[in-house]
Amino acid sequence: MLEVLGLDQLAEALYLILVDNPPLSLRELCRRTDRGSDEVLVALAKLEDGGLISRVPGPSASFTALSPDHAMEALLLARERDIRRVRAMTEQLTARHREARRSRESAELIQVVTGCENVARFGQQLFARAQREIRGIDAPPYARSSDGELVDSVAAVTQRGLRSRFIRARDTLALPEAAKRMEFDVAAGEEVRILPTVPMKMVIADDQAALIPLQTNPKVMDACILVHPSALLDALSALFESLWNEGQPYLSWGERTDDLMSDEERRIISLLAAGFSDEAIARQLDLGYRTVQRRVQALLGQLGAVSRFQAGVLAANRGWWQPSSEGEGVGVPVDAGPTH
Known part of the structure; x- marks a missing residue:
């Protein structure tokens, strides 16, 4: 569970032991985990750095768990700093995108898709062309074709056994039926992680193509950019993985x-x-x-x-x-x- 905070199995085991007990010595922690002192000290250092435990003054080293409320708040503040760095990266991506549009070479690497019908069609095609994995960031606004057909990867995923990972913003899950919809997706096999906010929406098929909105905050999803293999696609992939590592598993x-x-x-x-x-x-x-x-x-x-x-x-x-x-x-x- 605590792997979302960057803790490995041993560090998590040590923290839970300290939460349930008074201060314990290094020797006692080694005995309870059946691990060597060097290995336990490395894990304890991670917990100390994360503000989850502290050393107890005395003739011999002993450790105690800090209040989870305060410890988790400190970790959340660290996550917020990471989010700010990701936002800075997003600004760099935007600048690169604008430069790409001005370049004749980049014109061959991106394709502007306009019209709600075409946006929905290209979105469905992106799901269909994936061979290994679909990755995406879910955020409004949403688009559909004129007949109401949704962009739906269920058939492609269940029939072809694709892996799918999506990041969702916490505030969007407060929309009506959003949590029930997410439970349905997870039951079908989707891997979901949640962040307080997300910088943009996108979907990536394998490492071959990505679809992102043309505007930063459009009111209607009627214009997108299809990104082919390029430095921009690599950057979008890196952005997703960075956010994925920050997200909390649902x-x-x-x-x-x-x-x-x-x-x-x-x-x-x-x-x-x-x-x-x-x-x-x-x-x-x-x-x-x-x-x-x-x-x-x-x-x-x-x-x-x-x-x-x-x-x-x-x-x-x-x-x-x-x-x-x-x-x-x-x-x-x-x-x-x-x-x-």
């Missing part, structure tokens, strides 16, 4: 393992980890705001969690949910024109 609610936990409660936990507010959860589940507040507090108490993030960690440890599947196909029933 955790799906699977088979019930505790008869005392209802499907509705499990969905609330899933949405909590995705960063939804109580108000957004209420809209997604068609519940009253105060009802959601009461159930969230009850779930925190049931799990023994002091924060919403910790509730997700504890629920995952108990097997109440699991990360979206890795390396499988994806259903993408979204009217997203070029980008999902």
